[in-house]
Amino acid sequence: MNGGDIAIDRARARLLGPAGLDEAAIxxxxxxxxxxxxxxxxxxxxxxxxxxxxxxxxxxTNGGFAMRQGVGARAAxxxxxxxxxSADMREGALQDTVRAVRSLARDGDTARQPQGIAxxxxxxxHDLYPVIDAVAVEDAxxxxxxxxxxxxxxxxxxxxxxxxxxxxxxxxTTVLIANADGQMAGDVRPMTILSVMVVAEAEGHRARGQAGxxxxxxxxxxxxxxxxxxxxxxxRMAINNLDAIPAxxxxxxxxxxxxxxxxxxHEAVGHGLESxxxxxxxxxxxxxxxxxxxxxxxxxxxxGGIAGRxxxxxxxxxGTTPDRTVLVEDGVxxxxxxxxxxxxxxxxRSTGNGRRQxxxxxxxxxxxxxxxxxGQDDPADIIASIDRGIYATEFDGGQVDIxxxxxxxxxxxxxxxxxxxxxxxxxxxxxxxxGNEALRHISMVGNDLAFDTGMATCGKQGQTLSVSVxxxxxxxDRMMVGGQAG
Amino acid sequence: xxxxxTQSEADLRxxxxxxxxxxxxxxxxxxxxxxxxxxxxxxxxxxxxETAERSGSQGxxxxxxxxxxxxxxxxxxxxxxxxxxxxxEAMLIAQHVQPDVDADLPASDRLAHTGPAPELYADSxxxxxxxxxAAQVLDRAANEIAACDxxxxxxxxxxxxxxxxxxxxxxxxxxxxxxxxxxxxxxxMLAHDEGGSTSAFCQSQERRVDALIPPxxxxxxxxxxxxxxxxARTIGSRRCPVLFDPFTAxxxxxxxxxxxxxxAQYRRMSxxxxxxxxxVSASHLDLSxxxxxxxxxxxxxxxxxxxxxxxxxxxxxxxxxxxxxxTFSGRKLGMPSTGNADGFYxxxxxxxxxxxxxxxxxxxxxxxxxxxxxxxxxxxPASGNWTQAIKGLWVEDGRVVHAVTDVTLASNMPAMLTGxxxxxLDVERQGAIRTGSILIDDMQVxxxx
Numbered sequence: 001m002n003g004g005d006i007a008i009d010r011a012r013a014r015l016l017g018p019a020g021l022d023e024a025a026i027x028x029x030x031x032x033x034x035x036x037x038x039x040x041x042x043x044x045x046x047x048x049x050x051x052x053x054x055x056x057x058x059x060x061t062n063g064g065f066a067m068r069q070g071v072g073a074r075a076a077x078x079x080x081x082x083x084x085x086s087a088d089m090r091e092g093a094l095q096d097t098v099r100a101v102r103s104l105a106r107d108g109d110t111a112r113q114p115q116g117i118a119x120x121x122x123x124x125x126h127d128l129y130p131v132i133d134a135v136a137v138e139d140a141x142x143x144x145x146x147x148x149x150x151x152x153x154x155x156x157x158x159x160x161x162x163x164x165x166x167x168x169x170x171x172x173t174t175v176l177i178a179n180a181d182g183q184m185a186g187d188v189r190p191m192t193i194l195s196v197m198v199v200a201e202a203e204g205h206r207a208r209g210q211a212g213x214x215x216x217x218x219x220x221x222x223x224x225x226x227x228x229x230x231x232x233x234x235x236r237m238a239i240n241n242l243d244a245i246p247a248x249x250x251x252x253x254x255x256x257x258x259x260x261x262x263x264x265x266h267e268a269v270g271h272g273l274e275s276x277x278x279x280x281x282x283x284x285x286x287x288x289x290x291x292x293x294x295x296x297x298x299x300x301x302x303x304g305g306i307a308g309r310x311x312x313x314x315x316x317x318x319g320t321t322p323d324r325t326v327l328v329e330d331g332v333x334x335x336x337x338x339x340x341x342x343x344x345x346x347x348x349r350s351t352g353n354g355r356r357q358x359x360x361x362x363x364x365x366x367x368x369x370x371x372x373x374x375g376q377d378d379p380a381d382i383i384a385s386i387d388r389g390i391y392a393t394e395f396d397g398g399q400v401d402i403x404x405x406x407x408x409x410x411x412x413x414x415x416x417x418x419x420x421x422x423x424x425x426x427x428x429x430x431x432x433x434x435g436n437e438a439l440r441h442i443s444m445v446g447n448d449l450a451f452d453t454g455m456a457t458c459g460k461q462g463q464t465l466s467v468s469v470x471x472x473x474x475x476x477d478r479m480m481v482g483g484q485a486g
Numbered sequence: 487x488x489x490x491x492t493q494s495e496a497d498l499r500x501x502x503x504x505x506x507x508x509x510x511x512x513x514x515x516x517x518x519x520x521x522x523x524x525x526x527x528x529x530x531x532x533x534x535x536e537t538a539e540r541s542g543s544q545g546x547x548x549x550x551x552x553x554x555x556x557x558x559x560x561x562x563x564x565x566x567x568x569x570x571x572x573x574x575e576a577m578l579i580a581q582h583v584q585p586d587v588d589a590d591l592p593a594s595d596r597l598a599h600t601g602p603a604p605e606l607y608a609d610s611x612x613x614x615x616x617x618x619x620a621a622q623v624l625d626r627a628a629n630e631i632a633a634c635d636x637x638x639x640x641x642x643x644x645x646x647x648x649x650x651x652x653x654x655x656x657x658x659x660x661x662x663x664x665x666x667x668x669x670x671x672x673x674x675m676l677a678h679d680e681g682g683s684t685s686a687f688c689q690s691q692e693r694r695v696d697a698l699i700p701p702x703x704x705x706x707x708x709x710x711x712x713x714x715x716x717x718a719r720t721i722g723s724r725r726c727p728v729l730f731d732p733f734t735a736x737x738x739x740x741x742x743x744x745x746x747x748x749x750a751q752y753r754r755m756s757x758x759x760x761x762x763x764x765x766v767s768a769s770h771l772d773l774s775x776x777x778x779x780x781x782x783x784x785x786x787x788x789x790x791x792x793x794x795x796x797x798x799x800x801x802x803x804x805x806x807x808x809x810x811x812x813t814f815s816g817r818k819l820g821m822p823s824t825g826n827a828d829g830f831y832x833x834x835x836x837x838x839x840x841x842x843x844x845x846x847x848x849x850x851x852x853x854x855x856x857x858x859x860x861x862x863x864x865x866x867p868a869s870g871n872w873t874q875a876i877k878g879l880w881v882e883d884g885r886v887v888h889a890v891t892d893v894t895l896a897s898n899m900p901a902m903l904t905g906x907x908x909x910x911l912d913v914e915r916q917g918a919i920r921t922g923s924i925l926i927d928d929m930q931v932x933x934x935x
Contacts, residue, residue, distance in 0.1 A: 053582075056753075059583075059584045059586070060582065060583045060584050061583060061584070061586060061589075062556060062557070062558065062579075062583060063557055063558070063579035063582060063583055064558050064559065064560075064579070065558075065559035065560070065572065065575040065576070065579060066559065066560040066561070067560075067561050067562065067563075067568070067571070067572070068545075068561070068562035068563075069562065069563070070562065079534060079536060080534065080535045080536065080537075080538070081536065081537045081538070082537075082538045082539075083537065083538070083539045083540070083541070084539065084540040084541065085540075085541055085542075087544060087562050087563060088563075100540045101540075103614070104538035104539070104540060104614055105538065140578075140579075140582050141582070144582060163753070163754065165753075199754070199755070199868055205869070206754075206868040206869060207866075207868065207869065208866060208867075208868050208869075246896075247873075247896070249723045249894070249896075249930060249931075249932035250723050250932065250934065251934040280531070282641075282676070282685075284683070360541055360542075360543060362537065362539065396864050397862075398862060399861060399862035399875075401685075401861065403676065403683050403684060403685040404682065404683060404684055404685075404891075406861065406875075406891065406892065408861050408862040408863065408875035408894075409862070410862065410863050410864040410873055412864075427866075427869075427871055428864060428866060428871040428872070428873040428896065429873070430862075430863050430864075430873045430874065430875050430894045430896070430932075432861075432875045432892055432893075432894060433892075434892070480720070480892060480893075480894065480932065480933070480934055481894075481932065482873060482875070482893070482894020482895070482896055482932030483873065483894075483896050483930075483932065484871070484873070484896040484897060484898070484930050485930075
């Protein structure tokens with residue numbers, strides 16, 4: 001159980017107590033922050049600590065520890081947002097930060113002392129992830145043993161593996177959000193990411209493989225079978241890439257495997273449905289709500305409430321409980337993702353997608369867990385349907401141009417398919433397309449929905465966040481594939 | 487003191503020295519690095535302020551060395567309790583890692599206890615009010631251009647000012663600090679015609695306000711780029727010569743330099759293995775490094791270990807003369823540090839081959855593809871396989887025919903480096919890197935026309 005009073009009590013102990021703050025002081029600061037007639041004003045308190053261990057070439061070569069804390073203060077007057085933050089959370093520094101925001105907003109300083117705002121806990125309890133201390137130093141020995149096990153597993157898999165780097169990074173974030181409407185919410189967000197990179201070498205060729213596991217959990221969240229699967233995935237990718245042939249060039253059908261390739265929908269659909277891009281009329285999907293934008297059978301959902309996924313949140317960074325937002329339903333564009341500022345300006349309500357990298361960053365509409373819902377097709381039939389094309393199972397991220405809707409992805413694991421059979425692994429294929437065209441060319445959707453393994457991150461305007469993406473196997477009839485083979 | 491900063495150089499040096507002293511009292515050698523930045527940023531669109539931000543960051547990082555083991559920890563707070571906590575954490579980490587004789591401070595006589603430190607700070611007006619004026623000037627210029635061309639619409643215009651301090655102390659008695667400044671402006675322009683919408687931006691970044699590109703020029707370039715990108719279409723798959731404009735060329739130079747870092751070399755994650763003395767690019771190319779350029783965006787008197795870099799050749803006539811080494815990566819490779827623990831300083835690519843301005847480079851290209859933007863892709867550091875989705879221009883007989891999009895380019899970095907035919911005189915600076923446009927004779931283009 002997390003959120004609600006449990007999280008607020010922890011935030012009090014970790015954030016407010018050491019800074020000598022109480023709710024009355026926060027209420028006074030909020031009263032001042034909103035005093036200039038702001039439509040929205042909030043304070044975001046955060047403390048984060050991180051611990052990492054790195055194993056290279058069979059040896060634990062380094063470890064790290066980092067801690068940060070601070071408060072971000074924001075006031076919005078219509079579309080004009082003023083923001084300042086401070087690493088010092090004592091009341092004097094908090095008041096200075098609020099004054100900086102008012103000065104940026106050109107509110108002037110009212111002589112009259114504004115009314116303090118009474119705060120009431122909002123945002124209920126949730127079971128999406130546990131309240132634990134993911135960075136406890138006592139775990140060091142066990143984490144190091146796990147990294148050594150990863151090294152051993154990779155070596156045993158194949159003698160061609162010549163280099164293994166394994167990392168673990170555990171993060172513990174506690175947040176407290178209070179706004180001028182008198183709502184106060186807290187959340188405790190553990191996160192641990194385990195990753196491995198291997199290099200295989202044979203006959204003078206070198207190739208890389210990588211895999212990872214990210215969970216909103218501590219060490220107990222990483223069972224032996226999952227770790228073994230992660231290592232096997234990285235080794236298989238490196239060995240396959242040793243024999244990879246240059247990717248073909250040209251337009252062809254593409255099959256995207258289940259899981260991380262769902263980043264297609266994050267890039268090609270999701271970013272274009274973040275409401276800030278719509279309010280500014282920048283999105284390629286501007287004005288298309290209610291219109292058919294994809295083939296029937298295509299349903300895309302953003303859901304911040306899926307237990308254990310890295311995009312899940314008890315409350316978003318504005319204190320709103322995340323919705324399950326159906327973005328595209330059976331091919332028709334149905335929903336946008338809102339934060340409070342943009343929802344307020346667009347006569348909508350927040351969908352709980354207001355997220356920020358830290359207290360030192362402004363919240364924006366951001367995705368949580370974004371996925372294509374299951375269809376009817378058998379994945380084997382989808383591959384068998386290809387005469388000549390590409391089957392891609394792992395990408396190394398992707399990008400989208402919001403204005404044009406053009407996106408691209410580069411594969412790190414993919415195969416050439418001929419006559420329905422996987423012929424050979426191909427290296428470094430870049431897939432490009434335009435969101436609305438690619439969506440219309442989806443002709444088969446599998447029944448094997450899977451999510452990424454917990455390594456997905458999203459960058460927007462310089463802010464990076466963990467998200468989750470997912471999809472079942474699917475076929476896109478026409479997509480541009482670029483490789484080195486002429 | 488600057489109005490963006492809330493701490494002084496002396497505060498930072500004191501915090502760094504305290505951290506090192508606390509570690510020394512526990513019998514460890516140590517190095518502490520402390521930074522503090524203050525940032526003001528104003529974004530304006532269509533006459534309205536969209537965001538006004540006062541932000542910044544600060545942090546203290548300590549690395550301890552004890553019995554050939556190292557541990558690192560950092561904190562955003564500089565109070566004594568926080569510093570004591572991170573020293574404790576770093577010592578704990580050092581107990582858990584395995585010994586490595588190469589994990590140690592550099593010899594004290596390698597440190598730049600004194601010596602030249604290039605100017606990195608210029609006193610310029612950086613208040614939020616001044617930035618608001620600057621952003622509004624850009625916004626007015628953008629709207630004036632848009633008013634004269636119904637295909638254009640002004641996007642956001644942004645003015646940002648940053649002032650920063652950095653202090654470094656080691657248990658060998660090294661303690662120096664520097665002050666830095668950075669001013670940036672950018673403008674986004676949207677263009678629309680019957681073929682669709684596109685956007686482009688232009689940015690200027692300097693250490694002093696009066697060196698920035700004038701607002702009308704900056705906005706004009708963004709508008710030109712947006713107009714130029716209209717009507718973009720794909721081209722058929724082919725092999726052809728490719729001209730990288732100075733901005734995309736700088737990214738290629740960055741990839742070359744990245745392959746020559748000690749970290750990539752000792753981990754054998756470089757597509758240029760064992761490069762010293764070897765010709766890795768066309769023999770008409772020179773690449774030089776200069777840490778000491780006054781107000782250079784990548785200048786510095788010493789790296790984060792306290793070792794000074796040097797003005798030197800990295801490539802001479804295509805052959806590698808130097809790598810970018812830290813003490814640790816240097817020891818792994820049996821070489822001394824080059825003072826590049828934080829990567830490379832200012833780099834300049836030059837060529838002795840026939841060359842010319844942008845127009846001359848288009849003529850040298852003849853018929854082929856110009857790359858103006860990388861939209862996404864990947865370089866495999868181990869193999870050098872290189873693939874990118876790009877935007878650009880299709881050129882025939884030295885003349886631009888139409889804008890290009892929805893195409894990919896693919897090759898292999900070692901082949902691209904040896905395939906460079908010319909470097910233009912149209913030199914631009916992108917962060918640490920100065921280069922003109924780069925012409926490569928033969929690359930694989932993927933498209934669908």
